[in-house]
Amino acid sequence: MAYHKKSFTWSPTVSQVLTKTCLINLKPTVTANQGPVRLKIDTERELQFSNDLSWNWHKSWNIPNLSIKLQLEDEDTPQWMDCQAQLMAVKLNQDGVYEEVGLEGVTTQELVDGKAFFSGVKFNSTTYNHQGHKFHLIILLKSANNIITALESPPIFVDSRKSARDEHRQTQFIQPFEPKYLERNFCKKEKHFNDVIEAPIENNENGLHNYLTAPNIRNKIKHPLFLALKFSKCMTIYHLRTMITDNHLIEFQRQLKQKQGQCEYIIAFQSNNNRIRKKIEETLTQLFIQSSVKVMERKYVDETLYQKLDYDIKSYYEAYNKLVEMMNSTNSESTMEIQIEEQNQQQISSQQGQFNRQQSNGGRKSAFRKFNKDFDKLPTKNFCEFQNEDSIQKKVKEEEVIDYGNKMLPVNIQNLFFQEQLIKYYLFQQQYMINLLSQQI
Structure with missing residues (x-):
């Protein structure tokens, strides 16, 4: 199911934003006695939109110029017209808190006669660098340290190269793999000074990390069923308890290819090592970012709604053709x-x-x-x-x-x-x- 284009609409937000220095609560701390504050935002042009990515933009492009205007019911309040407007880019973490991802350019402007203008601002990171999280723009209106109001944009997919949108590059990782590769032994080879060190790839989180980062393994198989079967101790596939299907492997493959819409499967991983966990999460999210199948850490899976998918090497052999x-x-x-x-x-x-x-x-x-x-x-x-x-x-x-x-x-x-x-x-x-x-x- 593809998303249909809607207008790029800004909506009020009272969320929390984690910056590099502090945690900001966007809930208004001061209000005008004369009536509600209205913030009008105009963009020079809309961002790009596609059915696959929804709203999207390129990191190296300037964000379309933004003009804002503060409106009050009582126009005889000049002290409210001379405040500050701040433009932020954030991502939504799993705990429901926004985290600032940063922008390049002048992101704070003084309101003059209730108006401000942002120009020449760019994103300084990409969706891929943040484990597949889309970004939101937030315009924050404040007077000194007091929050007056805050508005957020729809989610935006930000990439840094044209190949990131290449459909073939995304779909090659979900092609069915030959079952014989499940029985093959792999090892990671790395140069250490003048010696070549071989690290066996075992069924654990270190083995999964070594497999994904091994420079000597060409044309790696990154299909989630392969990874879940080969590294079953740290990676699992879940499905909704309420779903009914004749063959889960075939239905999972169909939904894996599906780009948008409701998905009934989750690719779950776990690791006690923060460095390894971050690398695994980043790799899996980049691989399946355009798929409707979700990727998340196992501890966040609600097992009252989802249960583990019943699969093994034999069932994959039977379903391969x-x-x-x-x-x-x-x-x-x-x-x-x-x-x-x-x-x-x-x-x-x-x-x-x-x-x-x-x-x-x-x-x-x-x-x-x-x-x-x-x-x-x-x-x-x-x-x-x-x-x-x-x-x-x-x-x-x-x-x-x-x-x-x-x-x-x-x-x-x-x-x-x-x-x-x-x-x-x-x-x-x-x-x-x-x-x-x-x-x-």
Whole structure:
């Protein structure tokens, strides 16, 4: 289920913000006697929006200029109009407290006549560097050390490179893996001075950390089922107790590929070492940040709502072929849709190109061009035939169809070909599901 774009709306907040020096309570500590305080915020333009990431922005880009205006019911209160406005970027921690992540640029402005303007401000970190947490912007209005009001923005996904949004890069980690790799032994090799030290990768938190950080292991398998089976002592998959499905492994794979919407599974990890725990959390969150499956520390899992998924190496062997078929069918469908969309775009571009060439050659072609004569020298009877404007438009339209109909024919044939292939594919899928149901019965 994709999120639909809504306006970039600021809303009041009374949360707590943990800064580098103190804990700030955003609940107002002073109010105007004349009535409620209203803070109007205008942005020069909206941030980017996509169905996958919702609101998103690039770390190296300036945040769109922000202008704020303080409004009071009683305008005869100049002392309230000369206060400070502070712009902050925060992330929401698991304990419900915001933590400041920092901004670059001038983030504090004095209100002059009740107005302030923020320009040239950037994020100084990314969502990936904060274990997948999206950021919120907060505008804090204060007088001395007193909080007047605070507004927060919707969550914003901040990245630092284009590849962070590459769908292929995100989906390659959820492709089903061959079961034989579950029985393979791995070791981490590191250079220490002039010696090469080998550290065996065992079924514990150190082993999981060594596997994720081993420079000698190429093309690591990072599928959550592989990690949960290989490192079962520190990683577990949970599912909602109320959910009903015939095969949890197949349903988990389907929801793992799902980008948005309600998910019924949790990837849980645990570690008593803060350094290792932070590295594991950061890696797992970066891998599955665009998936609807949640990643969290095991101690935060509510086991009254969730229970451990029952799986082992044998069950994965049994489900492997079905997992591959499901992923292949999904990828084929996506590829077919992309190809059809590309063909449609090519057709639109071709039509636009022909229209532009027609315009550059003197605008719309005249219905009189076949005479190859000056308009004044046309025969009278032919001129009378074209006196009616509707007749002129009809003849022009007919000539344009004759001129350009043949040129568009190859594109239309290609579209018909892809549509035929898509119909065959859907018929194959339908037959496959019928066979699958008959086997289960």
